[in-house]
Amino acid sequence: MxxxxxxxxxxxTPVPPRILRALSIPAIGHRSPQFAEIMKDVTARLKNIFETENDVLILTSSGTGAMEAAVCNFVNAGDKVLVMENGNFGERWVKLNKRYGADVEIIAGPWGEPHNPQALKARIDADKEHQIKAVFVTHNETSTGVVNDIKALREAVGDHPALFIVDSVSGMAVSPLKIDEWKLDVVATGSQKAFMIPPGLAFISVSPRAWAICEKVTTPRFYFDLRAAKKAYTEKFNTPYTPATNLIVALQESLKMMEExxxxxxxxxxxxxxxxxxxxxxxxxxxxxxxxxxxxxxxxxxxxxxxxxxxxxxxxxxxxxxxxxxxxxxxxxxxxxxxxxxxxxxxxxxxxxxxxxxxxxxxxxxxxxxxxxxxxxxxxxxxxx
Amino acid sequence: MxxxxxxxxxxxTPVPPRILRALSIPAIGHRSPQFAEIMKDVTARLKNIFETENDVLILTSSGTGAMEAAVCNFVNAGDKVLVMENGNFGERWVKLNKRYGADVEIIAGPWGEPHNPQALKARIDADKEHQIKAVFVTHNETSTGVVNDIKALREAVGDHPALFIVDSVSGMAVSPLKIDEWKLDVVATGSQKAFMIPPGLAFISVSPRAWAICEKVTTPRFYFDLRAAKKAYTEKFNTPYTPATNLIVALQESLKMMEExxxxxxxxxxxxxxxxxxxxxxxxxxxxxxxxxxxxxxxxxxxxxxxxxxxxxxxxxxxxxxxxxxxxxxxxxxxxxxxxxxxxxxxxxxxxxxxxxxxxxxxxxxxxxxxxxxxxxxxxxxxxx
Incomplete structure (x- = not known):
């Protein structure tokens, strides 16, 4: 059974029947005006759920794809980055950054306890020369059932120019995350969590400050190049490569349910x-x-x-x-x-x-x-x- | 309407109602034994359609993701690669390789005509010192409606050690592609073409010779790291990151239809x-x-x-x-x-x-x-x- x-x-997560029905629509042309309308609508609704004025882009991948985008678009090999790590997904930030050659410093906390904002503040305050280029944190650590205090962590970074990058794959729309109010530069999430649709889509928000860094970063990237995603959306409400159309139609239904x-x-x-x-x-x-x-x-x-x-x-x-x-x-x-x-x-x-x-x-x-x-x-x- | x-x-392409029904199954646990059984079954069936004994891996991305995997897993920055280019997707091989810092040489042909095997042979024959590390070709050039003669192109490379890498995103299962007989090292394709399912999955086959290169290549990669995909499949018939489960269930139905x-x-x-x-x-x-x-x-x-x-x-x-x-x-x-x-x-x-x-x-x-x-x-x- x-x-x-x-x-x-x-x-x-379980998928509502209403969304399963949307998922099984007949095929739709991904370069058609109808699909552009769907993308425009879905993106606007996503921004409402993200509660942000920042760009929100849709990727056809798992949440890990959005996490990789959050590294390869904003970090150059050799850059000093700081990762708050208290679980399996904090470790993923570490692995991703190391894979791209970053100089990774880790503030590790016990698995099962939240990130320590004081430890972050102390390290940031000591970085007088602004060598730290980005701080990576986890909103909801899926591996331990811990929700980290993103507001306090962001405050700990204060006016330091490091980008503040959040994995909210399992946190978005589960507990509050005030992207604009708290000044979160990059936030990555996935479709199969609070959005209630099957896996295969990831979403990422990018602040103007992060875009400025993205333009200068030379790390090789293509499928996850957020500049290409932004260009395709800005010019024609579309994606640079074929998107998972049926999942996006399902997402539209999910976003309507979330608004209701x-x-x-x-x-x-x-x-x-x-x-x-x-x-x-x-x-x-x-x-x-x-x-x-x-x-x-x-x-x-x-x-x-x-x-x-x-x-x-x-x-x-x-x-x-x-x-x-x-x-x-x-x-x-x-x-x-x-x-x-x-x-x-x-x-x-x-x-x-x-x-x-x-x-x-x-x-x-x-x-x-x-x-x-x-x-x-x-x-x-x-x-x- | x-x-x-x-x-x-x-x-x-249009999606058969039978596949649309499979697509809208209730959510399935991606780490459950049932899903591992599906992955095992689907992978075996995929290998039949690919007509290969090589590994065939499933990625949650568009076909471009598999093309990126075919570059970043087998090419180091500075490597000399040869791209046969006679259309938009040949150009994508060029862009991808350049993005990863390869030394790209292009044999361009008129758009609307097939790749010229003689031109490839002449260039390969001249490469006495085996500086060319990989040859990139397009099976079916979607942008021009041209099918390239992959057998003749592969023969043109002969015993030269360069990897032979094929974009068959729109060619696979449309016209014959004898991966083992012709010795095609890497072949990339996507779900939304002859496989008749919605976009969101990509498939890639890798020969033992290509795996040996993959192990030595140092280009940074994570989501598209084929070693991780092979490891997760070999150890537990699964994927390293959350796969697009519903699309994979739909793929199972599609592969049954193709076998019938x-x-x-x-x-x-x-x-x-x-x-x-x-x-x-x-x-x-x-x-x-x-x-x-x-x-x-x-x-x-x-x-x-x-x-x-x-x-x-x-x-x-x-x-x-x-x-x-x-x-x-x-x-x-x-x-x-x-x-x-x-x-x-x-x-x-x-x-x-x-x-x-x-x-x-x-x-x-x-x-x-x-x-x-x-x-x-x-x-x-x-x-x-």
């Missing part, structure tokens, strides 16, 4: 899922990896209970209960498991996930009073939280 | 479309850009009739007759128009396209006896050609 599965990983719901409601919904999941797992005697203050609205990482193999938990959840959850990533691969709750998720999905988790843990030998986790969720719901 | 439009451009039809029948069908379109346009007094010997089964480029603005032809075809054709590209933008006939196309689509073209040209003032082009098609069909 594959079609009755619950996809509770931190992206790709409204960003504050979307944020509140994710906040609620986080609260419900954390209440339930604590009630079951499990421990979330992240503390309450920095807990993500997109995904909750849960520490391995006792000696139970986390791979067995996800296997049983999938095979016996039809619920797909995620293992750990990187160095926490066997130390945690993760429940995703972003995108097209309803409270009922949380309830069945907790119910299945209770049965799974009991089946694996834990001392679980069945129904207690679910009861914690229901009590919060009845109280209106 | 957008859904009644005929998409007669050289890709994206069989490659020889698919080639014969495209050959037939070419013959029908060329007969019709000649009957109408129009002139194809390519000669009969090198005419493409995927697309027919037609020279501008007299002083008629080709943009007016495609505008009228679209707005009045609901048929989308393509303008010229690059330096032939205003000199030709193009009818695509690849992928999910039926003889009836050719008939209505010719009928609409007749009406369009008459409406634009040409002296056309309505029905003559269509009659040429019908006569060939009745004769069984």
């Amino acid at each position: 594959r079609e009755k599965q619950y996809l509770m990983i931190p992206g790709p 719901e409204g960003l504050p409601s979307i944020w509140a919904r994710h906040e609620k899922y986080k609260t419900l999941v954390r209440a339930a797992i604590k009630e079951l005697g499990l421990e979330p990896l992240a503390g309450d203050e920095a807990a993500s609205g997109a995904v909750t990482a849960i520490k391995k209970p006792g000696n139970i193999d986390v791979k067995k938990i996800s296997k049983l959840m999938r095979e016996k209960h039809n619920i797909i959850i995620a293992a750990g990533q990187g160095k926490l691969e066997t130390e945690i498991f993760r429940i995703g709750h972003l995108g097209y998720v309803h409270v009922n999905d949380i309830i069945v996930t907790i119910a299945a988790l209770e049965m799974t843990l009991k089946e694996l030998g834990m001392d679980i009073v069945l129904g207690r986790g679910v009861a914690a969720v229901l009590n919060l719901l009845v109280k209106g939280e | 957008r859904e009644k439009q005929y998409l007669m451009i050289p890709g994206p 039809e069989g490659l020889p029948s698919i080639w014969a069908r495209h050959e037939k479309y070419k013959t029908l379109v060329r007969a019709a346009i000649k009957e109408l007094g129009l002139e194809p850009l390519a000669g009969d010997e090198a005419a493409s089964g995927a697309v027919t480029a037609i020279k501008k009739p007299g002083n008629i603005d080709v943009k007016k032809i495609s505008k009228l075809m679209r707005e009045k007759h609901n048929i989308i054709i393509a303008a010229g590209q690059g330096k032939l933008e205003t000199e030709i128009f193009r009818i695509g006939h690849l992928g999910y196309v039926h003889v009836n689509d050719i008939i209505v396209t010719i009928a609409a073209l007749e009406m369009t040209l008459k409406e634009l003032g040409m002296d056309i006896v309505l029905g003559r082009g269509v009659a040429a098609v019908l006569n060939l069909l009745v004769k069984g050609e």
Whole structure:
């Protein structure tokens, strides 16, 4: 019964039927006036969700493609860059920058804790000669379920001229990110997270200050050359290379749905899922990896209970209960498991996930009073939280 | 009536309803065992269509992404490369190689004529010291409707150690390409052409000889790093970054359809479309850009009739007759128009396209006896050609 599965990983998320219908429109000419109209409409709506006046460009790739664009368009080999790293996707910033020959300095924090703005401020303040060309941070660290305080991190950089570059692949539209107000130069995200459409598209915003750097950077790039994307959009509301047309039509539907719901409601919904999941797992005697203050609205990482193999938990959840959850990533691969709750998720999905988790843990030998986790969720719901 | 439009451009092609249904499956976990099974199945089927024992890798990008991968994985800055260029996509090989700092030598041929194998042979024979590291060719030049003789071109390179790299974005599965028999090291293609699925995926085959070069090349690459793609596939039948899952499920359906039809029948069908379109346009007094010997089964480029603005032809075809054709590209933008006939196309689509073209040209003032082009098609069909 594959079609009755619950996809509770931190992206790709379930896709609403309305968007699945949009996805399966007959083929459309990607250089037709109709498609240009769609691109224009979608780009305007995207800018509303990004809450920015900066350019927002659409790439046909995964979110990693947008992250690569955020490096190769703004960093030259030899440039000093600073990466805040507290998880698998912070490590991706490090790898990408090293691949392009940057001189990478890392401020590493424990996985499961947020970036430390004071540490960033101290390093920035010490850089009197402005050798640091860019600061890379992660909004929502998918691998640990930690949301970093982007506002405080940006404030820590202050007037230092380094570009401020954010991976918000799983953070955008899950929790607030004020691109213009906070002065975030480059923000990268992907389609299969809060945008609720299948993977294959990535979005990136670029500030005027970042464009000025982009024009001067000589790092080789072609498919991810943002100058080409901007030119094609400015001149003809299109893309330099064939875009994933059906996904863009699906995106248009998704953006309409997001507007109907409204960003504050979307944020509140994710906040609620986080609260419900954390209440339930604590009630079951499990421990979330992240503390309450920095807990993500997109995904909750849960520490391995006792000696139970986390791979067995996800296997049983999938095979016996039809619920797909995620293992750990990187160095926490066997130390945690993760429940995703972003995108097209309803409270009922949380309830069945907790119910299945209770049965799974009991089946694996834990001392679980069945129904207690679910009861914690229901009590919060009845109280209106 | 957008859904009644005929998409007669050289890709994206119409998408069969069976594939549209596959495209709109509910979300699937990209790291689930089910998806690994799909990847394994799809990769095996892809290799059958590629007719190769070489690795075939799936990228989430347009065909240009696979072309970039074919450069950045096999060429170092400063390497001497030879590009055969006779159209817009030959020019793309030039641009890509220059962007990565290669020392690019071009053997340019007139747009509308095929690559000249003798010219290639002469240059290769003169390269006694094996300074040329790679030869880049185009199988089907989408911009001119020319199919290049890849077998003869490969023979011209003989035992010279240069890698032989082919853009077959619009050629694969339209006309034969014997990757193993002809010893083609790298072949790049895209999803929205003969594979009949929407744009967003690209495929690339890599020979053992090419892998050996890839391992030594130091050009910076991440998203398009083929070593990462091979590693993820070999270790877990997956991709290094989130793949466009729904498109891959659609691809599985497309590959089943292609197997049911069989490659020889698919080639014969495209050959037939070419013959029908060329007969019709000649009957109408129009002139194809390519000669009969090198005419493409995927697309027919037609020279501008007299002083008629080709943009007016495609505008009228679209707005009045609901048929989308393509303008010229690059330096032939205003000199030709193009009818695509690849992928999910039926003889009836050719008939209505010719009928609409007749009406369009008459409406634009040409002296056309309505029905003559269509009659040429019908006569060939009745004769069984």
